[in-house]
Amino acid sequence: MLHLGLTGNIASGKSAVAALLAAHGATIIDADILAREAVARGTPGYAAVLAHFGPTVLAADESLDRAALRRQVFADPAEREALSAIVHPAVGRLRDARLADARTRGDRVVISDVPLLFEVGLEHAFDGVIVVDAPAALRLARLMRDRELPEPEAQAMMDAQWPAERKRAFATWVIDNDGSRDQLAARVEEVWRSIQTNPDGDVRLF
Secondary structure: OEEEEEEEOOOOOHHHHHHHHHHHOOEEEEHHHHHHHHOOOOOHHHHHHHHHHOHHHEOOOOOEOHHHHHHHHHOOHHHHHHHHHHHHHHHHHHHHHHHHHHHHHOOOEEEEEOOOOOOOOOHHHOOEEEEEEOOHHHHHHHHHHHOOOOHHHHHHHHHOOOOHHHHHHHOOEEEEOOOOHHHHHHHHHHHHHHHHOOOOOOOOOO
16 A cells, blocks of 8 residues: 655645546545544544633534634744643654555555645655645735634744745655646646555655
């Protein structure tokens, strides 16, 4: 089984690339979905978040208010680290379980979609890493439009991640998402063909 990481800075279009890779036959493990599971109501992660951040991060139904939590952690690096210390270990356990399931099924290519892959030092966990990128100005515009965020909040979210140039330098493959949907699909297909030439997982560059 070939296990690849997929990452890219916020609003780069990583989710669109993941969907295209899934259409080609890859098994996708989405860290954002796992992160929601890790802090779902009734889990130890939920209790830990509530104990640290208090009731101000709760929605009316007592689930976590992700927008309120996001505002709090992006305004304070120490709080961001506290949240990461709660969420990342739980996400790692969930990812390991999904990987075990994939091996049992005999899946050939598994791609873990991890937004902060490099920031948390996970690059060595994969046989290769795909980085999705787009110009910073374009990502900022997408973030403000799609999430209806004011520019300072959107910029703070971007600034909390590694610069794209640093991620590109460590990538096995880079997919630029600065054009049309058809152009993106063609670039993903090119990377998929390259992945298929490495069926024994010999693409590791780290």
